[in-house]
Amino acid sequence: MKYQALTDEQLVDFLKSDNQSAFEEIYHRYWYKLLGVAYHETGTREEAEELVQDLFEKLWKRRHVSIIQHLSAYLVVSIKHLATNYIKSQITHRKFQEYLIFNEIRQSYATDETVQFSDLSKAVEEAMKxxxxxxxxxxxxxxxxxxxxxxxxxxxxxxxxxxxxxxxxxxxxxxxxxxxxxxxx
Missing domain, CATH: 1.10.10 (Arc Repressor Mutant, subunit A)
Structure with missing residues (x-):
């Protein structure tokens, strides 16, 4: 059977029937387009490729429960959603890293102040003697x-x-x- 000639709707039907060749055709048909969308959203090819890979992995795992009426729209919306979640996680991760760095600096500064005050207090005591x-x-x-x-x-x-x-x-x-x-x- 020539899967390249099938419509998206037919490929989705075959996909739900565990047809791996239909899945491979969907992959080849949409991989590059989805990579472009993901790259536009993330700005890095490596992350875009990873997101597209994640999308196809989810598509295969959820093939029995996903309701797909328009395959192209479904895939584009899905990749945009994955990219948005990825960007949010990166922002959250970066904010958390900034918080950790700030907190470490603040603790270090507080420790330095305590040590300096302690040293100064000892020096005052010695001078008073x-x-x-x-x-x-x-x-x-x-x-x-x-x-x-x-x-x-x-x-x-x-x-x-x-x-x-x-x-x-x-x-x-x-x-x-x-x-x-x-x-x-």
Whole structure:
């Protein structure tokens, strides 16, 4: 039997009867056209070929349950549908990859900040050890507890000038000791 001479409707009938030659004729008749549609949709020949292959595989597997009235239209719509799903999956995959990269960068940045803060805290502690005990106490009250010079002076029974001296001295030592952590930003 010459399958090339058969109409699409006849080929579909033979296909439903498990006729592999009818399937091969459909494949040869529409492969190139479907490749062109898929290529137009995806932009890559490799992906287009894979989608056409998937379409024909599905056509064979679903030959008994598919309702095909116009074979050409059915195949073109099917390949467009497969191409659209492929593109959506690629977009979703790319967005997911971007999310993973962004999340990794964010975690890395957060870890770097934590490490830098920890290092800075240790450096501040070490620098504070180089200060006299009274200067450390005044500096902590001023900078860590946000107390005013006047309040510190009253609390420690010192003059305001003495408190300012200790704060200035502490800042000078800390600035010198923490040069490595200074940023030009």
């Amino acid at each position: 180089k200060l006299p005990e009274k200067s450390v106490e005044i500096f902590k009250l001023s900078r860590f507890e946000n107390q005013s010079v006047k309040a510190i002076a009253q609390q420690l029974n010192l003059s305001e000038k003495a408190v300012e001296y200790h704060i200035t001295k502490s800042l000078k030592v800390l600035k010198e000791q923490l040069k490595a952590y200074h940023s030009d930003n």
